[in-house]
Amino acid sequence: MVDLQGQYAEIKDQVTASMQGVIDTASFINGPEVQSFQKELEAYLGVKHVIPCANGTDALQIAMMGLGLKTGDEVITADFTFAATVEVIALLGLTPVLVDVDPINFNIDLAAVERAITPRTKAIVPVHLFGLSADMEPLMALAKKHNLFVIEDNAQGIGAECTFSDGSKQKTGTIGHVASTSFFPSKNLGCYGDGGAIFTNDDDLAHTLRGIVNHGMYERYHHDVVGVNSRLDSLQAAVLRAKLPRLDQYNAARRRAAAAYTRAFAQVPGITTPSGACGPEKGICAQCDCHVFHQYTLKIDGVDRDALVKHLAANNIPCGVYYPIPLHAQKAYKDERYNEADFTVTNTLVQCVISLPMHTELEDDQIDFITNTVIEFVKDQRHG
Numbered sequence: 583m584v585d586l587q588g589q590y591a592e593i594k595d596q597v598t599a600s601m602q603g604v605i606d607t608a609s610f611i612n613g614p615e616v617q618s619f620q621k622e623l624e625a626y627l628g629v630k631h632v633i634p635c636a637n638g639t640d641a642l643q644i645a646m647m648g649l650g651l652k653t654g655d656e657v658i659t660a661d662f663t664f665a666a667t668v669e670v671i672a673l674l675g676l677t678p679v680l681v682d683v684d685p686i687n688f689n690i691d692l693a694a695v696e697r698a699i700t701p702r703t704k705a706i707v708p709v710h711l712f713g714l715s716a717d718m719e720p721l722m723a724l725a726k727k728h729n730l731f732v733i734e735d736n737a738q739g740i741g742a743e744c745t746f747s748d749g750s751k752q753k754t755g756t757i758g759h760v761a762s763t764s765f766f767p768s769k770n771l772g773c774y775g776d777g778g779a780i781f782t783n784d785d786d787l788a789h790t791l792r793g794i795v796n797h798g799m800y801e802r803y804h805h806d807v808v809g810v811n812s813r814l815d816s817l818q819a820a821v822l823r824a825k826l827p828r829l830d831q832y833n834a835a836r837r838r839a840a841a842a843y844t845r846a847f848a849q850v851p852g853i854t855t856p857s858g859a860c861g862p863e864k865g866i867c868a869q870c871d872c873h874v875f876h877q878y879t880l881k882i883d884g885v886d887r888d889a890l891v892k893h894l895a896a897n898n899i900p901c902g903v904y905y906p907i908p909l910h911a912q913k914a915y916k917d918e919r920y921n922e923a924d925f926t927v928t929n930t931l932v933q934c935v936i937s938l939p940m941h942t943e944l945e946d947d948q949i950d951f952i953t954n955t956v957i958e959f960v961k962d963q964r965h966g
């Protein structure tokens with residue numbers, strides 16, 4: 583699904599030299615590499631504060647701790663996403679409220695969010711799923727109206743932009759009150775192990791978060807709040823510093839591959855290609871940067887998905903099903919509050935989505951082979 587070796591070849595000398603530098607100076611934790619990376623990422627995103635931490639799940643948890651959410655507070659998030667989002671809500675003793683998503687762009691459904699708001703609701707967690715910005719403008723307006731925090735889960739969306747109705751653009755992860763991201767190796771900006779970060783424009787919140795990641799300490803051995811130990815290590819920061827200047831180029835390579843896939847699948851009955859967020863036709867958004875294609879995800883109709891997965895595997899084409907089970911139906915998160923009728927979109931998506939290989943090193947002939955293999959199979963199945 584990803585080709586990290588190809589990407590490494592290009593940055594090998596730089597990464598090796600800076601990793602050696604970290605080892606030579608033995609500044610493994612919170613060394614200059616981490617501080618430089620923090621500043622460089624702040625500049626790239628146009629956000630006031632980046633707080634590096636150990637992984638994207640911690641980043642979400644720490645963001646929620648920093649907002650001072652209390653046991654029983656309700657946090658609304660999407661039913662169709664990776665489990666980390668709902669996991670940390672539950673871990674903190676908050677009440678997860680899962681809601682349905684949009685069938686076209688897979689992101690949280692604003693009407694469903696609005697219906698789920700109660701007097702106990704304190705926050706909304708939109709996830710920029712597969713690299714496409716959630717519809718942040720109306721979401722922020724809704725949050726403001728009900729006095730709710732917005733925590734953006736930007737683990738899949740780093741580098742993506744959200745376009746507002748006045749034509750202005752803002753990077754995802756800089757729009758809500760606070761945001762989290764992950765530097766897991768396969769993410770769009772991945773390191774060579776675990777890593778994550780929290781972003782905010784709020785100075786006070788940033789101060790609180792910097793203490794929480796470090797055992798609740800604001801002054802050495804004075805523990806003012808209950809914190810955690812969550813650090814990005816200097817070796818990972820060295821990798822991220824080599825990759826960050828190339829992130830736009832990496833994301834452009836993903837968009838190019840996505841556009842080639844979409845051209846090939848355009849007129850094939852039974853295949854729906856992924857949508858962009860903006861433009862009247864909600865098409866592929868060639869004209870903007872709203873989608874960074876963490877995943878390229880098709881919806882298929884009238885085709886046995888398991889058989890397609892097997893057929894691709896037999897042709898040495900990796901693929902993925904993100905996600906096969908809605909969160910509200912997972913054993914850990916089942917709850918009698920949920921009503922199946924409220925999840926018609928996720929219940930359908932989990933049965934028809936399939937993600938194709940997507941990375942920065944996809945060649946035209948690979949894309950041709952993948953699209954031809956998918957199209958032949960889909961045509962066969964629908965006619966047979």
Ligand SMILES: *Cc1c(COP(=O)(O)O)cnc(C)c1O
Pocket residue numbers: 637638639640663664666667709735737738763764765766776777778
């Ligand atoms: C990857 C991911 C996370 C978790 O990140 P880790 O670094 O693996 O902890 C959280 N949310 C979403 C949407 C993700 O894709």
